[in-house]
Amino acid sequence: MLYPLKFHPILKKKIWGGERLAYKSEEHEESIGESWEISAVEDNISVVSNGILADNDLQELIEVYMGDLVGDHIYEKFGIEFPLLIKYIDANDDLSIQVHPDDETAKERHNAYGKTEMWYIVDAEKDASLVLGFNHEIDKATYLQALHQNKLMDLLNVQKVKKGESFFIPAGLVHAIGKGCLIAEIQQTSDITYRIYDYNRKDANGNTRELHTDLATDVIDYSYQPQHRVNYTPQDNQSAKLVKCPYFTTNLLVFDRDIEKEYVHLDSFVIYMCLQGKFTITTGECEPVLVNKGETVLIPACFKNLTLYPDDITQVLEIYVEE
Known part of the structure; x- marks a missing residue:
């Protein structure tokens, strides 16, 4: 399982x-x-x-x-x-x-x-x-x-x-x-x-x-590109898009209350990298999993509904691959 x-x-x-x-x-x-x-x-x-x-x-x-x-x-x-x-x-x-x-x-x-x-x-x-x-x-x-x-x-x-x-x-x-x-x-x-x-x-x-x-x-891009920094606006208790490219999508999630995450329309695993705080993941189908600061967890693609329970303010990178 x-x-x-x-x-x-x-x-x-x-x-x-x-x-x-x-x-x-x-x-x-x-x-x-x-x-x-x-x-x-x-x-x-x-x-x-x-x-x-x-x-x-x-x-x-x-x-x-x-x-x-x-x-x-x-x-x-x-x-x-x-x-x-x-x-x-x-x-x-x-x-x-x-x-x-x-x-x-x-x-x-x-x-x-x-x-x-x-x-x-x-x-x-x-x-x-x-x-x-x-x-x-x-x-x-x-x-x-x-x-x-x-x-x-x-x-x-x-x-x-x-x-x-x-x-x-x-x-x-x-x-x-x-x-x-x-x-x-x-x-x-x-x-x-x-x-x-x-x-x-x-x-x-x-x-x-x-x-x-x-x-x-022969692989270097010699052009001048003035902007490489990603422009984004952090949003409390919801995902903010950082990067979306053919290889991955990465969001920043900053939350201090319970969050329901729904991935019904996503055909991909999800990765959480915990940058600050800690949180517990529940799926309704298995034991809760605690994720501490500095830890990374892989959510299998078969889980479409999760709840994240933070301990104080928690900051997470949310990563997946879109079609």
Whole structure:
């Protein structure tokens, strides 16, 4: 029997990782850069942590429950591969400048999906920033010249950010997360990243990290796009749309009273990422499930009516895939 599913986080130690995700580690490890909350990436398949299905992985569950778990149209398109990768990212240092391929290029080069994603700023230190595209329109030759002359940063759009802001990152957009950002990331199931610049940093052995200049050059969008921040208005006790694209829809839900959620017309799983507070989910068919701050829960597609009971003011990202 299905019910709201939690998963063991898959923790990734990074040279740029911080301490804000240490609570997810039983050993309270430091330098955790990423917590993969729900993943179907090869060799990183999420495993259930709660209820009678504990210790089963996500792929096994989709094999058994198919459309009841993910939605019929999603199962028909993706089979047993879950279509989204859900993460928290803690940047204690600047991440490398990078770009991701689109579906067509990723299929041709890697037999994989491309990578369009979005970011929600869960927290940000003073003067924290993101790199989002170029600060004016350029061409490939200009880009390569700047890259080889170690002047790429002169071309990039660096934007200060604050808690509660959201950004859409389509495939092809050059981007990077800056020091001091704690981010919730929703993306296609893909781990393909082309690193194009890493500030000439060296590891303990004096080695620089691998760059993917040739692969990246042909997928970069060189146009100037002045706006990457998502414009939205938070709404008390109802969902506010952040991003809707072919790969996912993400809403922000801020509530301080009981909320009835109806998904009768949605043929998709729903994911809740609890950013603030905590809440209990009831379905009328299974035991209530408590979701604490920092936890992520997957609601199977077969549940069309839920009630969410908050403990004080609660903030949640609501994620699903529309037809």
